[in-house]
């Protein structure tokens with residue numbers, strides 16, 4: 001908890017805090033963007049991302065075996081890249097401005113197994129842990145077919161170990177489903193915003209749910225504490241896990257291929273602008289990091305947060321990172337975008353983002369719902385509220401000097417809105433969203 005004196009000082013230094021505290025929509029441009037600093041790199045490089053991709057590749061035969069819906073993609077957990085120019089007019093109406101350039105969406109709402117962006121990082125870290133245990137117990141070598149992981153020998157081994165995670169819902173879904181399928185004793189520590197239907201799915205899979213009447217940070221803290229008491233328990237720590245981060249980063253290698261397959265050339269003259277909904281920061285951070293390693297100066301990444309949960313924004317802007325929370329500023333962290341309802345940012349993501357992230361903007365919940373309804377009515381796409389936060393991005397930039405500062409021709413831009421979740425939302429809940 002920051003002192004009153006400290007907060008007063010921060011407010012004087014960062015006038016934008018005034019609007020942030022009043023939960024107004026804001027956009028912040030990262031003053032350090034593009035600076036060639038090398039500190040805060042955490043020793044992660046492109047090589048680690050390639051390594052992570054290889055690990056996921058080894059698990060493809062296993063994934064295909066236990067999740068038949070992944071058969072058509074041969075066990076690859078990946079989403080489509082789609083053009084959605086036909087939605088531009090709707091977007092312009094909701095955001096009250098015209099949008100130049102081409103509009104694309106990344107369909108992580110459709111990712112198999114967990115139906116959200118968490119199917120990238122969460123599942124990756126569970127695999128990494130399972131592989132480490134299996135190698136240590138001589139059950140497999142890296143050259144063998146990993147379909148073996150579905151056999152009883154592996155399940156017997158994993159049943160002696162526990163996995164735990166703290167979550168607002170989606171990370172729990174991804175880790176819970178994968179962990180339980182492999183045979184781990186899995187516990188998900190759920191914050192008060194977690195949706196009942198997500199708990200139901202997990203209980204059906206045999207996952208143990210611990211519920212808390214507090215927000216995400218508390219659920220993570222409690223889960224971490226309980227896990228530490230048990231030497232056979234592995235805690236997947238969303239506030240500081242580099243494995244989660246790397247699992248997300250793999251998306252960048254895949255996206256590059258997808259653009260190439262469409263014969264679209266992304267370069268400095270035809271840059272890619274990516275808009276990523278942000279909670280604790282691991283998902284969007286990992287993807288942004290990967291994209292900068294793959295596309296370099298040709299990509300500009302922006303994070304989107306709810307006006308009531310601007311955790312990463314205040315952390316990066318004040319450079320206090322996880323020392324500051326939205327609650328310190330009197331903001332309530334209450335939003336219908338439950339996937340983004342995080343009050344304290346990741347311990348390390350904001351620091352890495354210092355040189356990679358172009359900026360962060362905030363969105364009001366009612367805009368998310370307006371977009372949710374329009375996207376469903378006109379394009380038939382069903383999303384959860386969090387997943388729409390990327391859409392206002394192009395409009396947010398419109399009236400800034402960002403394009404002229406970087407001499408970017410607006411007409412040449414590929415805007416990519418990252419849709420982060422939705423395909424598992426039950427019909428009845430979705431109908432309620434339409435009435436919001």
Ligand SMILES: *Cc1c(COP(=O)(O)O)cnc(C)c1O
Pocket residue numbers: 116117118170171277278279280281282283284285339340384386387420421
């Ligand atoms: C978790 C989540 C995000 C953001 O990921 P973080 O790693 O928490 O920043 C965005 N959208 C949805 C739907 C999510 O579940």
